[in-house]
Amino acid sequence: MERQFPEPHAHAPAASGEMSRGHESRIPHPESRERALARLFEALPQGVYTGTLDDDRCETSAANPHLKLIFGYGSETAERDVRPFDRDRFVDPQARVALLERLVADGSVVDYLLRLRRADGNAVWVEVTAHAEPAGPRGAVRVEALLRDVSERKKLDDETRDIYHQLLQAEKMAALGQTISGVAHELNNPLATILTWAERLTETRPLDDQVRRGIETILSESERAARIVRNLLTFARKRQTTRAMVDINQVVRETLALRAYEQRMTNVTVLDALAAGLPQVFADGHQVQQVLLNLIINAEQAMVSSHGRGTLVVRTWHDAQQESVILEINDDGPGIPEDLQPKIFDPFFTTKEVGKGTGLGLTVAYAIVQEHGGRIRLESQNGKGASFYVELPVSGAKLPPAPLRRANFDAPEAIVGASVLVVEDEAHLASAVVDALTDAGYLVDHAQDGEEALAKIKLQTFDAVVCDLKMPRVDGQTFYRLLEAATPGLAKRVIFVTGDVAGTDAEQFLEESGCRWLAKPFRLGDLLRAVRDTLS
8 A cells, every 4th residue: 555645734733743844745656765765776887696506506686677688688597597606617626615704704705816707608707795594405505696797907907917027028138138138249259269260270281181171060069159259149139220231142041051950850950932133122131031940940939839740931022013022921731811910010919828928029010011111011821831021111311330241361561560459358369369460471469458458559659459348457449439539530440340239339339430340259350351442
């Protein structure tokens, strides 16, 4: 029977009870509490669940529409069929056991994170706030719970954590680069000594075949060790771009040689089809090699992870119409799904397992190609491999200063009687260089560091200086600046030798000074040629 309210009095009430009755009379037919709660139950933008849980079953008493939405049920689904805490709803079955133990022990949970399955089998992250009371034998509890879908928040949290770890990894790589730089310098000095003394021994006449073969082995293995050090410097440190006319085919051969051992171990066959007469491109050879290396490693990993082996095809050709050189890397791996292709150059995007990649390789490759005025694109069908095309423009721009190319030890004709100062703190290397220059006809003196060298220059005249960059007390850069201020003419005839230039202040210094320089370990033929060219 509907409640009836009295009419309001025309005059003011004389008692408080009358005031109360008068106030109630002004409320127009309020809804019952049950109806208000029922409407809230239907409209609440969180999942509401009431029911009973035990070790085996989940029985639902009530489930609101938003709970059905979270778990992918249709609105017409009966509430008793919406069972979010069933065994098969838990991605990790042990998580259900832990939840039930917590509810029995504490009687409640707040913001309890669970990974459950929707009706279609897809995973969803939910936070559960629940109250529980005992409901019978076998540890059963009656549960009243609110559930929130936090999948998007969890995804953002995971992405933020991944980015944080990737930034930490980047910092570690930067620290590693600094360490490798110092190690490279320490390794390059003894390597340079071994190379120069081995070359000195080849000048000894006569040499029997066995001794000559031994010396040649020393030379070749020293060169191999030097290449390893150079590769560590190239790929562990950021380089400032230094462009020159580059033979793309040669870059391809050198990069494939770097991966040859790994490819043999992982059953990857390489086929190359490099066009003859390919024009050179104006580019940073180290950066182009980094692009190529990233693409090759990605292809190898895709093929090996897919079917344990693979065939890698590398092609080059000249597009005369576009005046560009095109490089293709093709693999027979699983391919890249069409929906992922627009994302492959995005920073930190990766399809590899956690810890298997940073998601920066293709991003770096894309940035380098763009910086060179080129294009990089992908063609792939899911299950049919992938092909990356790198297009670099051809340019006839003037060559920038670059380190001298290696050559066989054919001593060029010296300017006999010219005086050369060798500034080198490594005694064995200095001895080999001094002897080689002396044998070539030069008058040679030696200083152990920049301070001693400046003192010698004050006492006598030199026609050229061969100077190490890293030395105790006064290093090569400081020595050069002091020499430039005191003797500008001689400063123009300084040849630097160093085992550490990639991505350091030394590289910028060498470019700004315009001085010739040789990377340790160097061949004596290169050094003698540099001295001759400097003097002439």
